Each structure stands twice: as structure tokens, then as C-alpha cells.
Amino acid sequence: MNITVKRGSLPDLDCEVLLVGHFEENKAPEGAARLLDEGCNGIIGELIDRGDFEGKLYTSSVMYTRGSIAGKRILIAGLGKKGEFDLEKLRGVFSKAAQKIRDLGITQMAASLDFGEMKFAIGDVARAAVEGALLGLYRFTPYKTLEEDKKGEISECIIVENRPELLEDIEKGAQTAQIISRAVYCARDLVSTPSNDMTPSILAERAAAIATEAHLTFEALGEAAMGKLGMNALLGVARGSAEEARLIILEYNGGKKDDPPVVLVGKGITFDSGGISIKPSDKMDEMKSDMAGGAAVISAIKAAADLKLPLNVVAIVPATENLPGGRALKPGDVLKTMSGLTVEVKNTDAEGRLILADALTFAKRYNPAAIVDIATLTGACVVALGDYLVGMMGTDEELKKRISAASDATGEAVWELPLWHEYDELIKSDVADIKNVGTRAGGTITAALFLKRFADECPWVHLDIAGPALLSTDKPYIPKGASGIGVRLLTQFLMDRSQASHVSHP
Numbered sequence: 345m346n347i348t349v350k351r352g353s354l355p356d357l358d359c360e361v362l363l364v365g366h367f368e369e370n371k372a373p374e375g376a377a378r379l380l381d382e383g384c385n386g387i388i389g390e391l392i393d394r395g396d397f398e399g400k401l402y403t404s405s406v407m408y409t410r411g412s413i414a415g416k417r418i419l420i421a422g423l424g425k426k427g428e429f430d431l432e433k434l435r436g437v438f439s440k441a442a443q444k445i446r447d448l449g450i451t452q453m454a455a456s457l458d459f460g461e462m463k464f465a466i467g468d469v470a471r472a473a474v475e476g477a478l479l480g481l482y483r484f485t486p487y488k489t490l491e492e493d494k495k496g497e498i499s500e501c502i503i504v505e506n507r508p509e510l511l512e513d514i515e516k517g518a519q520t521a522q523i524i525s526r527a528v529y530c531a532r533d534l535v536s537t538p539s540n541d542m543t544p545s546i547l548a549e550r551a552a553a554i555a556t557e558a559h560l561t562f563e564a565l566g567e568a569a570m571g572k573l574g575m576n577a578l579l580g581v582a583r584g585s586a587e588e589a590r591l592i593i594l595e596y597n598g599g600k601k602d603d604p605p606v607v608l609v610g611k612g613i614t615f616d617s618g619g620i621s622i623k624p625s626d627k628m629d630e631m632k633s634d635m636a637g638g639a640a641v642i643s644a645i646k647a648a649a650d651l652k653l654p655l656n657v658v659a660i661v662p663a664t665e666n667l668p669g670g671r672a673l674k675p676g677d678v679l680k681t682m683s684g685l686t687v688e689v690k691n692t693d694a695e696g697r698l699i700l701a702d703a704l705t706f707a708k709r710y711n712p713a714a715i716v717d718i719a720t721l722t723g724a725c726v727v728a729l730g731d732y733l734v735g736m737m738g739t740d741e742e743l744k745k746r747i748s749a750a751s752d753a754t755g756e757a758v759w760e761l762p763l764w765h766e767y768d769e770l771i772k773s774d775v776a777d778i779k780n781v782g783t784r785a786g787g788t789i790t791a792a793l794f795l796k797r798f799a800d801e802c803p804w805v806h807l808d809i810a811g812p813a814l815l816s817t818d819k820p821y822i823p824k825g826a827s828g829i830g831v832r833l834l835t836q837f838l839m840d841r842s843q844a845s846h847v848s849h850p
């Protein structure tokens with residue numbers, strides 16, 4: 345979809361459909377809806393007067409202009425109650441409206457962001473509207489070959505604004521939204537791709553292609569190189585698979601040469617069968633999404649580069665399959681990690697923390713200002729927080745605050761769980777330094793405490809995305825399937841950070 349911002353007014357525009365909004369409380373159309381109403385003999389006013397459209401959130405109504413203005417149709421979208429309206433709702437409104445327009449087979453739309461009075465900055469409004477529309481229109485179709493599954497796309501979206509002083513901010517917001525949405529699409533594509541076409545080496549190739557496009561440096565270590573580094577926990581997980589593991593490293597240097605980077609670490613299990621501690625077959629197919637953390641960091645660093653943020657970022661993705669091959673890890677095996685700590689593998693299905701352990705140790709080589717890891721780590725997090733929330737745990741208050749602020753700004757909701765030190769007891773091993781599982785209860789926290797042993801003194805936050813990574817039902821602007829969770833959150837975190845880069849705390 346080609347998005348442009350134009351100076352002008354909706355009633356003057358020749359377009360297939362004109363999108364405007366309406367709040368429940370409004371007795372008459374306001375903002376751009378009022379202008380259209382005046383140009384069309386009061387059809388919007390009549391629709392409202394007769395009670396045929398109430399402005400309820402996510403509802404909409406189509407009207408035909410019948411030659412009264414150049415535009416062919418009006419789509420009026422409900423904005424809900426004024427007091428409850430926010431940018432998250434606006435994302436949903438634009439998503440639902442765009443989906444409806446696409447369902448009608450319409451390929452060209454224009455919209456106004458003038459909904460009457462508005463307490464949000466116009467640039468943020470533009471960004472939310474464009475993000476909502478783009479994210480809601482996502483479909484994963486590379487494997488669809490049947491004619492009946494081929495549906496048209498909206499090719500053109502024009503944002504119209506009459507107030508010249510707002511144009512620059514709208515343009516910027518729309519640009520940012522397009523860059524970020526492209527990155528989210530990138531993550532969703534990587535996660536949606538089935539594991540037979542998304543092996544560790546293919547993921548590395550995709551990362552290399554993204555790096556070339558975004559001018560990032562790319563490196564991928566194979567098993568021999570990882571062996572030399574002593575990454576035996578990562579290699580231990582990889583032993584059960586015929587596919588060779590990779591450690592994918594992307595670097596973006598937008599900051600000063602000596603600025604310590606933010607290091608993003610993403611879990612890249614391209615398929616998690618559980619290994620010898622094998623999972624039940626029901627829903628095992630969903631474990632193609634166990635590299636969603638990896639996809640998120642690859643896509644976020646791409647967004648940082650596309651946005652030309654003035655800071656240094658490194659993305660690290662330990663990538664392997666977790667399969668029960670003849671040489672696979674067995675329960676009771678002990679591994680010596682790159683950090684030197686030894687781990688007793690009580691359960692081969694707790695593989696994420698094993699590969700992340702070595703990746704975190706590797707990350708510390710960059711002398712990071714902060715490490716943020718993101719992983720589909722525990723089923724316990726889904727039980728605790730459901731499929732809406734990201735679980736957050738970490739060692740640095742300031743860093744957690746910044747992630748929470750990015751969460752508020754993007755709608756990628758995080759909820760903090762405690763790194764409860766008493767539970768350190770639960771991962772003590774009889775034969776090794778630590779073991780890779782605690783009790784079933786509190787499983788998200790013990791997993792994070794395990795990771796903390798490797799993040800060590802470095803300011804660090806861990807994000808458990810097991811719930812929201814792959815959705816079984818639609819959300820207002822996230823179609824079911826791979827959500828791309830984490831991309832907007834991490835990108836916003838990097839944007840905020842690069843704006844406050846003169847501040848010295850982590």
C-alpha cells in the first residue's frame with residue numbers, strides 16, 4: 345500500500361472511499377465528517393439523527409455520495425467514547441476500517457485525521473493511524489496457491505490535511521509508521537514461515553539479506569566457531585538436530601564509535617519438539633514460532649537502521665532446532681556453558697534458557713550499556729499472563745522503566761514479574777552449579793533467574809513473549825497468527841533512548 349500525505353480537504357478529493365471518524369457523544373458530525381456532511385446534503389447528519397450509526401468503537405457504516413462530491417463513498421468509523429479514546433483504540437479503528445475497505449474490494453482510500461477536538465499530538469495520531477491500518481492488513485500468503493484464496497489489496501492510501509502547519513508532523517508520523525510496520529511484517533513473515541523453510545541456516549540467510557538492505561553488519565557463527573568459544577549449552581541443544589546451529593550477529597552503528605551498544609538477544613529455536621523430553625503432539629506445530637524473539641530483534645535492529653537512530657545496537661540470535669535425534673541431549677546430562685558455569689539438564693524442553701545462557705555470555709563481550717533479551721521462554725508465562733501480555737523481569741530499575749514507557753507508547757503491553765531471589769534455591773543442582781528447571785510453579789521466574797546468572801552484573805531485562813508471539817484469535821490490529829510482538833516495543837525503546845542519549849544512566 346502506497347501512503348501519501350496531501351494538503352487538501354476530503355470533499356475535494358476524487359477517491360473510491362473517504363474515511364472519517366465519529367465519537368459516540370457527538371450529536372452531529374465534527375471535524376472532517378462535518379465538511380463531508382456539508383458537501384453531501386447532510387447524509388452523515390441524517391445517518392446519526394436517525395440513530396443508524398452511534399459511533400461505537402470499531403463499528404462503521406458505508407454511504408454513497410451519488411455525485412454530490414468527487415469521492416464515491418464515505419466510510420464513517422466509530423471512535424467510541426471520547427473519554428476512553430487513545431492511540432491504541434485509534435490503531436484498532438484504522439485497522440478495522442482498512443480491513444472493511446479491503447473486504448469491499450476497494451483499492452483506493454483517503455482519510456482525514458481531523459476528528460474534531462483531539463488531545464494527542466498530530467504526529468502521534470498519524471503514526472498510530474497508519475500503523476493500525478498496515479498492521480491490520482497483514483496476511484501471510486506465500487504458501488497459498490489456490491485462486492479462491494487470492495484477494496486484492498488496497499494499493500493507495502491518501503491522508504488529507506487542510507491545516508498546513510500540521511503537514512510536516514503528519515508526514516513524519518506516517519513515515520515512521522511505515523518503517524516500523526515494515527519491520528513488524530518482517531518479523532511476522534519469519535515467524536509464520538514453517539520450520540522446514542526456516543532452519544537455523546535459512547534464518548541466518550534471511551538475516552544476511554535484511555542486513556544488506558538495511559546496511560547492517562552481519563556475521564553468523566557455525567558450530568565449529570561456537571565450539572571454539574565454548575558455547576556448549578547452545579551446541580548441546582543443537583546436537584539432537586541434523587540442521588547445523590548458527591549464532592547470528594547483526595550490528596548497527598548509528599552512534600559514536602565508542603558508545604556502548606544496546607545488545608538485543610532473541611531466542612531462535614526454529615522448531616521446539618521438546619527434544620528427548622518430548623512435547624505432546626497436540627499443538628506442537630505452534631512451536632515453529634519458538635524463534636519469535638529472534639525475529640523480533642532482527643526486525644527491531646532493521647527498524648533502528650531504517651530510522652537512522654543515533655545509537656549503537658547489536659542483535660544476537662542463537663538459532664537451532666530442538667529435536668530428539670540420536671545424539672540429542674538427555675535428561676541428566678551436564679553441560680559446561682561459555683561462562684564456565686555448569687548446568688544439569690533436567691528437562692531437554694527447557695532449551696531456550698540453555699541457548700540464551702551462551703548468547704548472554706557472548707553479548708557481554710560488547711561491553712553493553714544494556715542487554716534486553718526476548719524469548720518465547722515458558723508456558724508458565726502464558727498461564728500467568730495470557731496471550732496479551734509480555735512478562736518482564738530484570739536487574740535494572742531504570743531499564744525496566746524505559747521498557748514500560750515504550751510499552752505504554754506502543755500498546756505492546758508488558759507486565760513485570762519479580763526476580764524473587766528466594767527461588768534461586770529451586771535451580772540448585774546436586775551434581776552441577778545449576779539445573780535448567782525449577783518447580784512447575786513459578787516457572788517463568790525460575791527461568792529468568794537462570795538467565796540472570798549469565799547476564800550477571802550487566803543492566804539487563806528479560807521479556808517472556810510465550811503468550812503473545814502467536815495468536816489463535818484476531819486482535820483489533822493484529823490478525824491471528826504471528827504477531828511480531830516485541831518489534832514495536834524494542835524499536836520504541838531504542839527511539840526514546842536515542843533521543844535521551846545525553847543522559848548517562850543505562
Ligand code: BES
Pocket residue numbers: 616618634691693694695696720721722723724726780781782787810811
Ligand atoms: N518454547 C517453550 C515455551 C512455550 C510454551 C512457548 C508455549 C510458547 C507457548 C519452551 O522451550 C518450553 O518448552 N518451556 C517449558 C519449560 C519447562 C520444561 C520447565 C515449558 O514451559 O513447559
Ligand code: MN
Pocket residue numbers: 616618666692693694695696
Ligand atoms: Mn522447550
Ligand code: ZN
Pocket residue numbers: 613616634693695696720721
Ligand atoms: Zn522453546
